[in-house]
Amino acid sequence: MTPADELARLTRLTRYFARQVTAGDLVTQSSDAQLARMTPRSMRAYLDALLTVRAPAPIDDAVARELDDFLAARSRERVASAGSPDALTVPTLVATHGVSGRLGTQVALWRGDLTTLRAGGVVNAANSAMLGCFVPGHRCIDNVLHAAAGPGLRAECARYMDSREGRPEETGRALVTGGYHLPAAHVIHTVGPIVTHGVTQEHRDLLASCYRSVLDAAEGAGLDSVGLCSVSTGVFGYPKQETAPLVLDTIGRWLDRHPDSTLRIVICAFAEVDVRAYEAALATL
Numbered sequence: 106m107t108p109a110d111e112l113a114r115l116t117r118l119t120r121y122f123a124r125q126v127t128a129g130d131l132v133t134q135s136s137d138a139q140l141a142r143m144t145p146r147s148m149r150a151y152l153d154a155l156l157t158v159r160a161p162a163p164i165d166d167a168v169a170r171e172l173d174d175f176l177a178a179r180s181r182e183r184v185a186s187a188g189s190p191d192a193l194t195v196p197t198l199v200a201t202h203g204v205s206g207r208l209g210t211q212v213a214l215w216r217g218d219l220t221t222l223r224a225g226g227v228v229n230a231a232n233s234a235m236l237g238c239f240v241p242g243h244r245c246i247d248n249v250l251h252a253a254a255g256p257g258l259r260a261e262c263a264r265y266m267d268s269r270e271g272r273p274e275e276t277g278r279a280l281v282t283g284g285y286h287l288p289a290a291h292v293i294h295t296v297g298p299i300v301t302h303g304v305t306q307e308h309r310d311l312l313a314s315c316y317r318s319v320l321d322a323a324e325g326a327g328l329d330s331v332g333l334c335s336v337s338t339g340v341f342g343y344p345k346q347e348t349a350p351l352v353l354d355t356i357g358r359w360l361d362r363h364p365d366s367t368l369r370i371v372i373c374a375f376a377e378v379d380v381r382a383y384e385a386a387l388a389t390l
Contacts, residue, residue, distance in 0.1 A: 154241035187221035192330035225328025233273035277314030298339030
């Protein structure tokens with residue numbers, strides 16, 4: 106596709122979704138004249154914002170095909186620029202930290218972006234509404250995964266929530282959906298505990314339940330690998346330094362209870378503070 110063709114497709118998609126969205130300042134940018142003044146980069150950012158605030162709804166077939174092609178191309182570019190990481194080839198803890206046992210041979214600590222990781226599934230730290238983050242540009246994993254996967258992910262989550270007849274998703278469970286335009290085949294959603302005035306034992310139990318449920322779901326779905334995000338450590342307020350040892354302990358106990366499992370488990374440490382938290386926890390093993 107030529108750059109001119111790409112810009113024309115991007116303009117068509119942006120115009121279509123701008124007509125569907127009436128959310129605050131986004132509508133002020135939706136006229137044809139304003140779109141014509143945008144650079145391709147700013148138009149892509151605007152399209153991302155439109156898809157972020159858009160409620161689940163049907164998409165015209167022709168538009169859906171164009172959007173799928175557009176998102177697939179972006180996914181290929183993102184994965185290639187990251188070096189095409191694969192959960193099955195990321196070095197495990199026995200190689201990187203000298204950890205013994207199955208924690209060493211089946212678990213890896215990887216600093217990277219879950220939207221680039223080829224895996225059987227990647228974990229989304231969801232909220233109880235289960236529809237993603239509706240704040241354009243927000244860097245929470247919920248928003249990042251939904252943006253990369255495309256609106257099909259929100260639509261599937263909406264069908265699940267419709268089946269619950271308005272009941273919020275409980276904390277500590279796990280839901281497996283498709284991965285859509287992610288390199289991971291599936292997304293495993295879990296709602297973590299919210300910490301406001303210090304971590305309690307109930308918070309610890311619920312967070313451990315999140316990770317156990319995720320691993321159970323991945324094993325039950327027959328996945329070969331799973332990429333874990335840091336559940337509850339963002340706006341939900343769980344301290345990263347307390348999360349890391351709990352996650353390692355929960356994984357170790359889960360592996361002990363599943364002696365025949367070959368599931369490869371990749372802990373994604375996206376930021377330097379995450380890396381330091383896990384390095385400190387691993388140093389105590």
